[in-house]
Amino acid sequence: MFQPAITAMNVQERRFELGTGSIDFWSLEAPDAPRGRKYKRVIVDEAAQVPEFRYAWENVITPTLTDYVGDAWWLSTPRGMNYFKQGFDYGQDPLREDWASWQFPSSANPHMPEKEIERARRDLPEATFKQEYLAEFLQSEGAVFRNIEPNLIAQPTSPSVHAGHRVVMGVDWAQKEDFTCICTFCDTCKSELELDRFNKIQWDFQRGRLKAAHQRWNVSEILAEENAIGSPNIEALVKDRLNVRPFTTTAATKPPLIQSLALCFERNEAKWLPDPVGKAELIAYESKISAQTGRPSYSAPEGMHDDTVIARALAWQAVATHVSWSATRMRL
Secondary structure, eight states: OOGGOOOOETTTTEEESSOEEEEEEOTTTTTTTTTOOOOOOEEEEEEEGTTTHHHHHIIIHHHHTTTOEEEEEOOOOOOOHHHHHHHHHHHOOOOOTTOOOOOOOOOOOOOSOOHHHHHHHHSOOOOHHHTTOOOOOOOTTTTTSSSSSSGGGOOOOGGGGGGGGGGEEEOOOSSSOEEEEEEEEETTTEEEEEEEOOOOSSSHHHHHHHHHHHHHTTSSSEEOOOOOHHHHHHHHHHTTTOOEEEEEOOOOTHHHHHHHHHHHHTOOOOOOOOHHHHHHHHHHHHEEOOOOOOOOEOOOTTTTTOOHHHHHHHHHHHHHHHHHHHHHHHHH
């Protein structure tokens, strides 16, 4: 196809010279091979299958795009919850304006015979067909949250609709790499009202944003993660007379926190907003069993975020513990 436009070919450098530019070809089995190059565009085919793709992208490919302010395309069939999935999720995140992502089934290809697709649908395992022909990202065996879609049915609402209701907040703090996330939840309606996330802003501004939401929804109680950076923020909010309860995340307290939210989804006990970032984090969230202790640990896959999961879990915990306290008072 390129032969008429090729002015020179360098096999050793894996390059076609095209007169006005050139095309290089690299195998990422050796991820450091393209180091020191300058490119306007990089296209990575079957990115989900590239070994050490995160290392290759961050340490090798990205620097090659700097001189020409270039861009990149990642193309691939999905392969579980890996770094390619993280890039796809970036493209669905409205806070990452320099990313975009699309998803197409094999039937979108006009050269793919429809009969072959139907044959594959009939003969292949359902999971295989979904991944290979429908381009769906499948949850790992250690996936924590099931029955996700039927729970993402909360509708946009306004504070006036929830006047007089018990409204709580769950807060997961971050400043640079991760995101601070605030989940505002109506205990009375068992419905998520707002899911706010932001990063790279000063603490006083973050607290101001939280206090504005607190006032807007007339929040009764805030359950906020206390670990490290959370403690001084909680102290500042308490001084401002907000009803904040700290939650310390440890190897002992995190499993019950996450398991409670997972049961909420399995039992359809609440309605949650169909936020694309929040949905992606729920799908990717996983559990691993420690070989030393035999106990489960919960986290996002390496390189991915779980801020919305933790904020939602804290909000649901605020609902659950309030019910427990009420029951105790009744018994007394």
